[in-house]
Amino acid sequence: MEEELTKLTNIKQKLLYWQETIIMQLYNEMDQINSELEYEELLEISKYVYMYQLLRARYLLMYHKSNEAFKILKNIQRKLNRLSPYETNLLMHTFGIYYLEKQDYISAIQSFKSIQITVYNNPEYYYHLAVAYHTTQSPMLAYYYAEKAHQYFKNINNYLRVIDAEMLMLIQVKNDFSTDDEIIKRLKNLIKSCELCSALDRKARVLHNLAFEYLRRSNYELASIYYKESMAITDPVSNSYLLSLEGYIRSSLEGGLLPKNELILLAENGFTIAKKMNSLLYIHLFKLLIYLLKCKEKEYHQYLVDKALPMFSKNGFYYLIERSNKELFNYYSTMRLNDQAMEIAKLLIKKLI
Numbered sequence: 001m002e003e004e005l006t007k008l009t010n011i012k013q014k015l016l017y018w019q020e021t022i023i024m025q026l027y028n029e030m031d032q033i034n035s036e037l038e039y040e041e042l043l044e045i046s047k048y049v050y051m052y053q054l055l056r057a058r059y060l061l062m063y064h065k066s067n068e069a070f071k072i073l074k075n076i077q078r079k080l081n082r083l084s085p086y087e088t089n090l091l092m093h094t095f096g097i098y099y100l101e102k103q104d105y106i107s108a109i110q111s112f113k114s115i116q117i118t119v120y121n122n123p124e125y126y127y128h129l130a131v132a133y134h135t136t137q138s139p140m141l142a143y144y145y146a147e148k149a150h151q152y153f154k155n156i157n158n159y160l161r162v163i164d165a166e167m168l169m170l171i172q173v174k175n176d177f178s179t180d181d182e183i184i185k186r187l188k189n190l191i192k193s194c195e196l197c198s199a200l201d202r203k204a205r206v207l208h209n210l211a212f213e214y215l216r217r218s219n220y221e222l223a224s225i226y227y228k229e230s231m232a233i234t235d236p237v238s239n240s241y242l243l244s245l246e247g248y249i250r251s252s253l254e255g256g257l258l259p260k261n262e263l264i265l266l267a268e269n270g271f272t273i274a275k276k277m278n279s280l281l282y283i284h285l286f287k288l289l290i291y292l293l294k295c296k297e298k299e300y301h302q303y304l305v306d307k308a309l310p311m312f313s314k315n316g317f318y319y320l321i322e323r324s325n326k327e328l329f330n331y332y333s334t335m336r337l338n339d340q341a342m343e344i345a346k347l348l349i350k351k352l353i
Contacts, residue, residue, distance in 0.1 A: 011042060015051050022058055023124050024158050034059055050076060050083055054090045058097065064238075066101045073098060089120035096128055103239075103281050105316040108132040123152035127161070130168050137318035143172040163193055163202055171209055183213060204234045208244045215247060220255025224248055237273055242282040245270045249289055264293045281317070284308040301331050 014033060021030040034056075037043065043052050053076055057069040073095055076083070083091065096111035112129040127149035133142035150165035170186055187210045194203035211226035227248035234241040249266050252258040267289040274282035288308060291300035304324055312320040325344050332341035 011037075011040060011046060011048055015048055015055060018055055018059075022055065022062060023122070023161075024156070025062070025160060027062075030059065030062070050079070050087050051090070054087060054094055058090075058094050061094070061097050061101055064101060066098055069094070069098055085116070085119045089115050090122075093120070093122065093125045093128070096125070096132070100128060100131060103279075103315055103317075105132045105135045106314075109136065109316075123148060126152065127165055127168070130165070132316075134168060134172065135318075136316040137322070139172040143169055146172070160197060160199055160202065163190060163197070163199070163206075166190065167202075167206055167209060171213075184210070187213065200233045204230045204240060204244075207233075208240070208247070211244070211247055211251070215251050215254075218254070220251045220257060223251035224255065224257055227251060237277060239277075239279060239282065242270055242274060242277075242279065242286075246282070246285050246289065249293075253293070260293055264290065267293055280311060281315070284311060297331070301328060304328065 014037065018030065018033040018037070021033065037052060037056075043049055053072050057072040057076075060066075060069040060072070073091065076091060080088065080091075092111050092114045096108045096115075099105070099108035099111060109129065109132045112125055112132065115125055117123070117125075126145045130142045130145035130149060133139075133145060146165050146168040150162060150169060153159075153161040153165055167187075167190055170183060170190075173183065187206055190206045191203055191210070194200075194206060207226050207230035211223045211230060214220075214226065215223035227244045230244040231241055231248065234244065245266065249263050249270070253260075253263055267286050271283065271286035271290060274286055284303075284307060287303060288300060291297075291303060304327065309321065309324050309328075311317075312324060329341055329344040332344060
């Protein structure tokens with residue numbers, strides 16, 4: 001009996017350490033503990049079984065295995081009344097991360113906002129909430145929660161996650177044009193920090209954001225250079241790669257940097273990858289790019305109205321919603337479709353109020 005009690009105590013400690021390695025993103029240690037726990041027979045009959053399953057789902061999401069994680073989460077959700085208050089909050093946190101992975105940012109925010117931090121006591125979720133607010137174009141809230149996450153990561157001496165939070169904070173101040181040069185400088189400093197830590201995945205993200213800053217300033221040549229650098233160190237079958245590829249094609253098109261036939265091939269390649277990944281967002285984005293590059297103006301705007309824009313609206317892609325509405329307003333105005341143009345104008349004015 002004493003031996004069994006000791007094993008249970010060890011299981012609890014191992015689960016807590018597993019959660020710590022996941023938060024710290026220590027992949028080697030995280031994988032090792034996962035392997036050990038898979039062969040732990042006592043887990044299934046212990047009071048820690050739900051904690052294990054929740055951390056297992058979180059572990060799978062670290063490797064973008066969202067479908068496997070979702071099955072676990074839905075199964076646990078059916079047993080909600082058996083969970084401890086901490087496990088209930090961990091469930092909401094993990095569901096939120098799942099929704100981030102699926103690019104459903106409105107659902108992600110709803111999950112994160114249901115967390116009771118006094119019970120959960122895991123400030124890491126502030127970072128995930130900041131990511132969701134950033135994507136839904138809520139810069140003040142994104143900065144607020146990114147700053148809280150930044151302080152937490154500093155407190156636990158996790159420099160790589162400090163870089164994540166700092167980058168998120170930095171890109172929230174992009175509308176303050178007096179800080180443009182400072183933003184560029186700080187992004188380049190972050191790239192050096194990533195290189196010192198040999199953090200290629202983070203370097204790719206910073207390069208992408210640097211490219212976007214140059215695209216925003218209509219410096220298409222530098223934007224295309226940094227998008228290409230980001231793509232070079234990113235897994236080509238990933239959302240991150242497709243995001244940078246889309247930016248690379250748009251900056252090259254706007255700047256007249258590559259012939260259209262080359263850009264069409266790039267867009268078709270992006271569309272093929274998106275279909276392989278079953279990534280609806282990028283299926284829409286690359287389908288639109290193909291219509292745009294082939295000068296199929298009518299098909300482009302019809303696809304935007306019928307398929308892309310409803311999906312952007314459902315999932316909270318406010319940057320894409322605003323961009324799409326501006327494109328539709330210009331198109332309807334040019335085609336003298338005044339009623340449709342007026343409806344879009346109302347939406348744009350509402351956004352400004």
